[in-house]
Amino acid sequence: xxxxxxxxxxxxxxxxxxxxxxxxxxxxxxxxxxxxxxxxxxxxxxxxxxxxxxxxxxxxxxxxxxxxxxxxxxxxxxxxxxxxxxxxxxxxxxxxxxxxxxxxxxxxxxxxxxxxxxxxxxxxxxxxxxxxxxxxxxxxxxxxxxxxxxxxxxxxxxxxxxxxxxxxxxxxxxxxxxxxxxxxxxxxxxxxxxxxxxxxxxxxxxxxxxxxxxxxxxxxxxxxxxxxxxxxxx
Amino acid sequence: xxxxxxxxxxxxxxxxxxxxxxxxxxxxxxxxxxxxxxxxxxxxxxxxxxxxxxxxxxxxxxxxxxxxxxxxxxxxxxxxxxxxxxxxxxxxxxxxxxxxxxxxxxxxxxxxxxxxxxxxxxxxxxxxxxxxxxxxxxxxxxxxxxxxxxxxxxxxxxxxxxxxxxxxxxxxxxxxxxxxxxxxxxxxxxxxxxxxxxxxxxxxxxxxxxxxxxxxxxxxxxxxxxxxxxxxxxxxxxxxxxxxxxxxxxxxxxxxxxxxxxxxxxxxxx
Numbered sequence: 001x002x003x004x005x006x007x008x009x010x011x012x013x014x015x016x017x018x019x020x021x022x023x024x025x026x027x028x029x030x031x032x033x034x035x036x037x038x039x040x041x042x043x044x045x046x047x048x049x050x051x052x053x054x055x056x057x058x059x060x061x062x063x064x065x066x067x068x069x070x071x072x073x074x075x076x077x078x079x080x081x082x083x084x085x086x087x088x089x090x091x092x093x094x095x096x097x098x099x100x101x102x103x104x105x106x107x108x109x110x111x112x113x114x115x116x117x118x119x120x121x122x123x124x125x126x127x128x129x130x131x132x133x134x135x136x137x138x139x140x141x142x143x144x145x146x147x148x149x150x151x152x153x154x155x156x157x158x159x160x161x162x163x164x165x166x167x168x169x170x171x172x173x174x175x176x177x178x179x180x181x182x183x184x185x186x187x188x189x190x191x192x193x194x195x196x197x198x199x200x201x202x203x204x205x206x207x208x209x210x211x212x213x214x215x216x217x218x219x220x221x222x223x224x225x226x227x228x229x230x231x232x233x234x
Numbered sequence: 235x236x237x238x239x240x241x242x243x244x245x246x247x248x249x250x251x252x253x254x255x256x257x258x259x260x261x262x263x264x265x266x267x268x269x270x271x272x273x274x275x276x277x278x279x280x281x282x283x284x285x286x287x288x289x290x291x292x293x294x295x296x297x298x299x300x301x302x303x304x305x306x307x308x309x310x311x312x313x314x315x316x317x318x319x320x321x322x323x324x325x326x327x328x329x330x331x332x333x334x335x336x337x338x339x340x341x342x343x344x345x346x347x348x349x350x351x352x353x354x355x356x357x358x359x360x361x362x363x364x365x366x367x368x369x370x371x372x373x374x375x376x377x378x379x380x381x382x383x384x385x386x387x388x389x390x391x392x393x394x395x396x397x398x399x400x401x402x403x404x405x406x407x408x409x410x411x412x413x414x415x416x417x418x419x420x421x422x423x424x425x426x427x428x429x430x431x432x433x434x435x436x437x438x439x440x441x442x443x444x445x446x447x448x449x450x451x452x453x454x455x456x457x458x459x460x461x462x463x464x465x466x467x468x469x470x471x472x473x474x475x476x477x478x479x480x481x482x483x484x485x486x487x488x489x490x491x492x493x494x495x496x497x498x499x500x501x502x503x504x
Contacts, residue, residue, distance in 0.1 A: 112321060
């Protein structure tokens with residue numbers, strides 16, 4: 001792996017660029033999905049429409065979307081905003097369904113009890129509904145994180161710097177080591193992101209660990225959903 | 235004192251859960267609403283703290299019409315205990331108990347200290363304070379639910395089939411505990427159950443309900459047992475089946491009380 005040794009600076013730089021490209025879509029996508037999920041969950045009529053539309057969004061092939069972004073947004077061709085917005089769209093498409101299911105999975109009796117205690121609607125959402133949806137939201141966020149980290153590589157095709165550069169460049173110049181390095185670097189970022197999310201979950205949702213059975217059920221649901229979704233998108 | 239004045243509740247789907255309901259719930263006593271499912275007992279209970287608003291009629295608490303009070307504030311001054319405890323699974327036991335005082339703006343530290351005392355009151359060990367509800371048994375959870383209902387020191391405590399889901403031995407224990415607490419603290423308790431034995435055990439005033447929240451009979455357990463007003467009540471309390479019919483048998487020089495099967499249940503004191 002001489003190539004790696006000679007290009008450490010480049011790889012490191014690209015990893016940082018890749019990370020800074022991925023973080024905004026994950027966070028913004030999460031924040032946008034919560035209110036949409038809340039509406040979908042609250043008003044049953046809107047639920048079907050919202051979920052179908054967003055499901056369709058995820059099936060838009062990524063390359064054309066990246067290319068059309070400047071036309072839609074009026075941004076410069078090479079602006080990283082194009083990729084950030086496109087990745088946010090995918091994040092929302094993935095996350096809204098989880099947010100809807102997560103908020104819907106909260107026990108109605110508990111919500112009633114919270115109201116009976118004297119939580120106002122707003123307090124009940126922030127202090128009861130959202131935290132209780134937490135484990136499902138977290139599992140959805142982990143899927144979004146992995147999907148975003150891998151999709152961001154395509155940005156390089158339209159000239160936005162990311163680890164995808166190593167794929168494009170390595171293919172053009174026939175340097176397998178460069179391509180493999182790119183794959184490994186993407187994997188490392190995806191794994192680190194996942195660990196960070198799990199850690200945040202441990203800190204924010206300490207109670208869900210007292211509850212092994214429900215957790216494994218949540219994980220099963222999420223695994224099934226991931227299996228369905230990995231076919232789409234990329 | 236809680237007063238129902240010709241209260242009617244019709245749900246959007248057309249079901250009339252309660253119709254023209256009038257009742258005075260005396261202060262510092264336990265009133266039990268008892269009836270089969272669909273008799274409107276839970277609807278009646280939930281109208282007291284405005285979880286449900288009546289379609290017509292009014293409910294007065296100490297002379298104040300509840301429809302003029304803000305629901306959220308009203309609920310914070312009325313204790314509520316429900317079936318399956320309704321505890322917040324993401325809050326430790328102690329924070330569950332401290333919920334309402336904290337909502338009322340009491341400092342967290344102070345509320346937690348008071349919550350510890352409440353655990354003593356309901357007979358729970360303080361070592362459970364830092365656990366999460368799911369780590370407790372059903373009976374323990376129910377006790378936490380009672381402690382939470384008492385935390386803001388409300389005058390009124392609403393209990394919605396609170397012991398329906400616990401096993402009979404624990405239920406008997408919790409019933410005795412409820413009697414002890416009510417006598418000790420002098421709360422106005424409104425209790426909902428479908429179990430007539432539980433109603434007679436806990437209630438100073440028992441309200442037997444028929445479909446649509448119609449009152450079949452109101453009275454003390456003794457009054458109802460002595461004079462069931464109609465066949466429905468007689469059948470509901472079990473008088474028609476001889477379940478409540480005890481006889482005296484002379485054994486030696488003592489009077490032994492036996493039930494309808496001739497099984498001895500006790501001895502008369504002279």
